[in-house]
Amino acid sequence: MRYSELDNRLKDLIGRLMQISQRFQNSRGWLVRVVAVASVSALLAACQADELGYGPKHTRSVSRETREEMTKLHMASSAPILMRIFKEESKFEVWKKDDTGKYALLKTFEICKWSGKLGPKQKEGDRQAPEGYYTITPALMNPNSSYYLSFNTGYPNAYDRSYGRTGSNLMVHGACSSAGCYAMTDEQIQEIYALARDAFRGGQRSFQLQAYPFRMTPENLARHLDDPNMPFWKMLKVGYDHFELTRQEPKVDVCGRKYVFDATPVDDARLSPVQACPELTVPQTLQMAVAAKQAKDDAETMVIAARLDEQRKRDEEHQRMLAEQRIMLAQKEAEREQRLANRKPIFETLFGDGGTETATALIQNPVTGPDGSPLPTPSPDAKVDVASSEAAPAQAQAQAQATPDAAVSEPATTASVAPAGQPAAQADPAQPTQMASAPTQSSPSYRDRLVKLISWF
Numbered sequence: 001m002r003y004s005e006l007d008n009r010l011k012d013l014i015g016r017l018m019q020i021s022q023r024f025q026n027s028r029g030w031l032v033r034v035v036a037v038a039s040v041s042a043l044l045a046a047c048q049a050d051e052l053g054y055g056p057k058h059t060r061s062v063s064r065e066t067r068e069e070m071t072k073l074h075m076a077s078s079a080p081i082l083m084r085i086f087k088e089e090s091k092f093e094v095w096k097k098d099d100t101g102k103y104a105l106l107k108t109f110e111i112c113k114w115s116g117k118l119g120p121k122q123k124e125g126d127r128q129a130p131e132g133y134y135t136i137t138p139a140l141m142n143p144n145s146s147y148y149l150s151f152n153t154g155y156p157n158a159y160d161r162s163y164g165r166t167g168s169n170l171m172v173h174g175a176c177s178s179a180g181c182y183a184m185t186d187e188q189i190q191e192i193y194a195l196a197r198d199a200f201r202g203g204q205r206s207f208q209l210q211a212y213p214f215r216m217t218p219e220n221l222a223r224h225l226d227d228p229n230m231p232f233w234k235m236l237k238v239g240y241d242h243f244e245l246t247r248q249e250p251k252v253d254v255c256g257r258k259y260v261f262d263a264t265p266v267d268d269a270r271l272s273p274v275q276a277c278p279e280l281t282v283p284q285t286l287q288m289a290v291a292a293k294q295a296k297d298d299a300e301t302m303v304i305a306a307r308l309d310e311q312r313k314r315d316e317e318h319q320r321m322l323a324e325q326r327i328m329l330a331q332k333e334a335e336r337e338q339r340l341a342n343r344k345p346i347f348e349t350l351f352g353d354g355g356t357e358t359a360t361a362l363i364q365n366p367v368t369g370p371d372g373s374p375l376p377t378p379s380p381d382a383k384v385d386v387a388s389s390e391a392a393p394a395q396a397q398a399q400a401q402a403t404p405d406a407a408v409s410e411p412a413t414t415a416s417v418a419p420a421g422q423p424a425a426q427a428d429p430a431q432p433t434q435m436a437s438a439p440t441q442s443s444p445s446y447r448d449r450l451v452k453l454i455s456w457f
Contacts, residue, residue: 058143062194069106074099078202081195082249083136085111085182087118087129088214092172092184094195102247109192112176113183118213119229121155124166127180130155131232133239133252133259134209138200141193148174148186149193153209158254162273172209182211208249216240218300225305235259237297241290262286 061067062077070077075096082103084093090111095103116128130153140152150173156165171181174189184192199207213229214220216237224230239261242250250261255277262282265271269278282290 056143057149057190058141058193058197060190060194062191062198066107066191066195070096073104073106075104075106076202077198079199080202080204080249081106081199081207082243083192083207083209085209085211086215087114087131087212088220090114092182092188092192094192096195096199103243103249104247106195107191109184109188111182112185112188113178115178115180118224118227120165120232121160121167121170121180122165124168126167129178129180129182129211130160130167130170131211131213132157132159132236134211135206136196136209137206141196141200142171142173143193145171145173146175147171147177147183147189149189150174151193151196153182153211158273159257159259162254162257208252210239210243212236212240218297218304221297221301222304222308225301237294238290241293242286245289245293246286 067077073096075098079097081097082095084095085091086093092109092111093105094107094109096106098104114129116126119128120132121128121130132155134154134157136151136154140154142150142152150171153170153172155167155170160167167180172184172189172192173181174184174186176183176185196207213233213236214224216233221230221233221237224233227233235258239250239252239259242248242261251263253260253263253271254273255271255275257274258277260271260277260280263280264282266279266281271277
């Protein structure tokens with residue numbers, strides 16, 4: 001229903017009620033006025049409807065799914081709550097006490113946005129979301145938030161102030177927009193707000209908000225072992241372990257500029273955030289359990305850190321080899337480009353200087369050789385004696401076997417040899433000279449040219 005329609009109906013109803021009130025000025029008039037007020041209130045509530053429900057946002061009940069989950073986990077709607085935030089995983093947990101008196105995980109929300117990086121907030125304007133232990137009271141709840149609904153984290157707390165850290169209005173709110181806050185969706189913050197409101201109604205005076213950089217596991221600690229915030233995070237882990245082991249909200253105090261958990265001063269000494277801690281006692285059973293868990297986690301952290309360090313070294317070596325390969329490939333490519341820039345044209349590579357002209361001549365006039373001499377062409381009238389041609393190799397072999405002593409024979413010519421003292425007979429120019437032609441030294445062989453052709457590419 002649109003707001004304009006609701007407004008028109010409201011005006012119409014008020015007008016009718018006024019008419020009724022004027023007609024009945026007797027003892028029953030109070031009843032009419034009560035009905036009128038109730039009707040107007042109902043319509044006003046309807047005017048505050050949105051896609052997430054009806055009525056004022058801060059008065060809406062938790063979802064049906066959450067109520068069913070609480071019933072399944074044996075949790076009263078007004079039972080105390082505790083909340084935990086994990087930055088790196090972007091998780092927001094709501095824990096609630098069950099009928100055993102211990103906290104159990106009720107719901108986990110995906111944080112829509114958080115600003116900054118891992119590590120605590122230091123000063124106003126650094127856009128860091130806070131880390132640490134914060135106490136949320138009803139006074140910090142904001143039903144009229146510009147970001148749908150919200151509650152203030154209470155930053156800076158006593159620990160933050162002991163280091164002179166500054167900042168204000170660090171919220172958990174809706175609208176999925178963050179500038180140093182933890183931003184949820186409107187639907188999520190409505191559910192979170194309702195759970196906190198019901199716990200306050202049940203008598204819980206405040207609930208604890210634990211904000212961590214990540215889940216305090218050996219794996220995560222090993223990954224961030226070299227982070228300068230590690231001493232701070234190990235201090236937070238003590239409170240984390242107290243809750244993990246007891247499922248009870250740890251009592252958090254600050255002395256000597258550090259958090260202390262479930263500690264009681266001897267002789268009721270006063271704790272000061274900036275002064276050294278007095279002698280403190282922690283329940284022995286809890287102290288031993290926490291010490292054993294920390295020793296186990298520390299050992300696992302060192303093993304995982306060593307493995308991660310080896311993996312890091314292998315990755316660095318792999319990256320170094322890849323970089324060297326890229327350099328070698330770049331050098332080879334540069335050499336290739338230089339070789340292509342300096343190489344001669346293909347015909348000069350095959351035929352030497354002037355090769356282009358030689359190739360051009362062969363293409364234009366294939367009946368002449370490179371020096372311009374005519375290439376031999378068979379006579380169209382010449383007849384080939386196939387039988388003689390086929391018998392010639394056999395005759396030549398028989399002749400070679402018949403004259404084994406003739407190791408080398410000079411090429412025969414048609415010119416006759418004159419007796420001693422007589423001039424040699426001149427060869428008839430009309431008769432062709434039968435002489436075996438030998439390749440000249442200056443003419444490259446086919447093999448040489450093929451090698452040059454391959455190397456050119």
